[in-house]
Amino acid sequence: MEKAFTSVSAFSKCNEGRIKMAKTVLELQQITKSFTDKTKQTEVLKGIDFSINEGEFITLLGASGCGKTTLLRIIAGLESADTGSVLLEGEDITKKEPYLRDVNMVFQNYALFPHMTVAENIGYGLKTKKVPKKEIATKVQEMLELVQLEGYEKRMPDKLSGGQRQRVAIARAMINQPKVLLLDEPLGALDLKLRRQMQLELKRLQKKLNTTFIYITHDQEEAINMSDRIAVMHDGVFEQVGTPNEIYYQPETSYVASFVGNANLYHKADAVYAVRAESVLINETECTLDAVVIEKSFAGGQLRILFALSDGQKITASRFGIDYDLKVGEQAKIGWKEDSAVRVIANEN
Amino acid sequence: MKIKRKHSFSALLLPMYLFTILFVFLPIVYMIYISFMTRAEVWGFDTHVTLQNYMRILEPLYLDTFVRSLKLAFTTTVLVILIGYPFGYFMAKLSAKWKARMMMLMMIPFWTSSLVRLNGWVIVFQSNGVLDKILMGLGITTEPLKLLYSYPAVVFGMIYALCPFMILSVYSSVEKMDWSLLEAAVDLGANRRKAFFDITFKMTMPGLLSGVVLTFIPSMGLFFVADILGGSKVVLVGNIIQEQLTKGRNVPFAAALSVILMIMTSLIIALYRKIAGADANISGLG
The missing domain is CATH 3.40.50.300 (P-loop containing nucleotide triphosphate hydrolases)
Known part of the structure; x- marks a missing residue:
């Protein structure tokens, strides 16, 4: 042996x-x-x-x-x-x-x-x-x-x-x-x-x-x-x-950010930021972006609320529970804390 | 589920049962019946029960023929395995396009009567025939080989007639192989040879066995191969049965020979089923 x-x-x-x-x-x-x-x-x-x-x-x-x-x-x-x-x-x-x-x-x-x-x-x-x-x-x-x-x-x-x-x-x-x-x-x-x-x-x-x-x-x-x-x-x-x-x-690229845990990719000027759905805030003091609710769905124990920003970008927010106090078509302010947005290299296709 | 549906199925199977009874079962019973009768003066048989026909089979002349037939069937089967297994194996590993082409090439001969094809081999094998002319022309031989009407010629004819069955039956079982099993064996430390014998060969065994049955059993009865390529030199059980029926006009004796042949082939099928196991997924062989 x-x-x-x-x-x-x-x-x-x-x-x-x-x-x-x-x-x-x-x-x-x-x-x-x-x-x-x-x-x-x-x-x-x-x-x-x-x-x-x-x-x-x-x-x-x-x-x-x-x-x-x-x-x-x-x-x-x-x-x-x-x-x-x-x-x-x-x-x-x-x-x-x-x-x-x-x-x-x-x-x-x-x-x-x-x-x-x-x-x-x-x-x-x-x-x-x-x-x-x-x-x-x-x-x-x-x-x-x-x-x-x-x-x-x-x-x-x-x-x-x-x-x-x-x-x-x-x-x-x-x-x-x-x-x-x-x-x-x-x-x-x-x-x-x-x-x-x-x-x-x-x-x-x-x-x-x-x-x-x-x-x-x-x-x-x-x-x-x-x-x-x-x-x-x-x-x-x-x-x-x-x-x-x-x-x-800390995803390094936009592909990693979106593939692992479906992070939002927020484009601002030439930069791309990954923001996790659970970090997206709704109608709080940090919120500066105008958005409209376009879809709500319940999946994996979480409610996912899809927003459209005024420039057409789409952002998903997730909340626990099966409903949230916002209807489809309603206006809202959304945003996130500065440290929850991670700048990534853009390479998604 | 199965029990419920059984009823409607048996109704659908009725024509098959009728066919089998009329054209398989009754003729066999009739044949067994005749085998115990006495030969008539001119043609047919007299209804005198006798064991004489079976006693006669024990004569050395006929016993030898049975032994010879078995030997030939055995030789043929071994050679058919040696040729047919690799052939079927590699055919199954070809690309889809080449598989279809090979299948076509294998099928074309079946469109012609096997008697015509065997007579074609007579032209090839006879003294100063095609083969002799080529060999002598190339200077490989100096005189005719006298291949026709010899034992090797009969073996060749048997292989020629039966190899396609082995090839197709091996081919279909190799085609079903899951090659990741072979990769798993190699991954677990088996070299390619060991992996082949442990996995591929064992898993294609049912195909090989059904090929053996499809070769061994017909090769005991293909009297016309021995007739055409063996002349009167190679006499098999099939030839005796045919001769007793035609020239000998001894119908009861031919029947008795047939019964013995049938028992032998049944034993081989029983043996095959035992080896292949009761749950063998190769049905359709009785």
Whole structure:
């Protein structure tokens, strides 16, 4: 055995006494990738530079087609970059075969082997590494316990619910104790309630095993809930990398501001300011802008009031509750405190 | 749900049942009945019950023929797997445009009678035929190979006739493959070879098995292939049945041979179903 398999419980115990130390585990250098489709060439990744620390939970957040899945597949080795390098603990693995890389992936559709039982699925990674059968069985049991699927080892994947399949997929990847675990929208197929629950569980697992996670999602709430750092991807580049707080309260570009939490973009002279809907004040002393209510809607526990300013710009304000003392068509004064407007680079399309 | 709808369905299935009873079940019963009768002087049979026909099959001459037929079917099937599986596999991985073209190429021969096509191979294989002329012209051989009317020629004819079934059945199961499963296997440390055998091969097993059934069973009965390409040198069960019916005019004996052949093929289908499992998603094979 090249690497001794530390038992899960022992692993978590030593984890408790761990001193937090920023050690780079994965480094991406100038990654580019283009796809050619007949005559059209699309640049999917335009030079990604990034480094990830051990035990970090990183989320790649972006709309579909921003290149986040391609980046993940390049790290896994399922796709090769046109230029640039991937370094895993300092070793250049850019050209290394995917089956030799010490990273594992949780696929979007789970990709469970339909002809294998839950236990065989989870143990597959260890089987390919020729780990003795007895040891595999023990590890599989530990994993099943960890993802709360004890007693399901003999089931076939098609006899499981969506959430259970998800757990098997996670267990199958995590049993290998990869240096980095890649998760491609793993909760995308689950309903909202289950998704919330799995978010918490994933976070718990990640902390417990101290595995580095690179997590893909297009759901900003999920990203904010789970991540240590978020990388907002747009059009093949990282727009901004930062903690959920930084991304939410100090967006650097108008794309980040509007994608994460739907901030208002207020144009004044040549500058663009991001103002969160909850920071928009109505008929208070700071309010200086004339506005007309053009729409009211209730969503996500909040009432959203859409105003049109006299110059035609639209601003949304949000309030708790289901109604507010303003009717559609009514005039109002709106504004915001100076520090709740963040100047951003304009790049929204 | 299912129980409620069963009634209306069975009414719709009635013509199929009638057809099966009239044209499949009754003829088989009749054939089994004849197989216990005595041969008539001129044609047909006399209604004297006898086991003589079955006793005769135990004669070495006929037993050997059964063994030979099984061997040929086995050889044919193995070769058809070796050719048909890769063919079907790679065909399923072609682009949509090329898939359609390949499918067309595979279908065109079916528009011609297989007898005509087999006689085409006679022209190719006969002494100083097309193949010999090409090989001798190129200086690869110096004298005719005398390929026609030989065992290899019959095997070739069988492969030629049956390979498309294997190709299509493998093709359809490979086409249904979810390739992300293969990526998952590679991601979990399997090299491409291991991933192929652990995932792709296992998952396309039903296609391969139904291809085996579609090859093995007909290859025991395709008497005209042995007739046309094997001449009188290669005699299979199918040939004996045909000869007993025509030249030998021994209808009961032909019936008895057919019953044994039928039992053998039924056993193979039963074996196939056992391997493929009761819940195999490859129905339509009885």
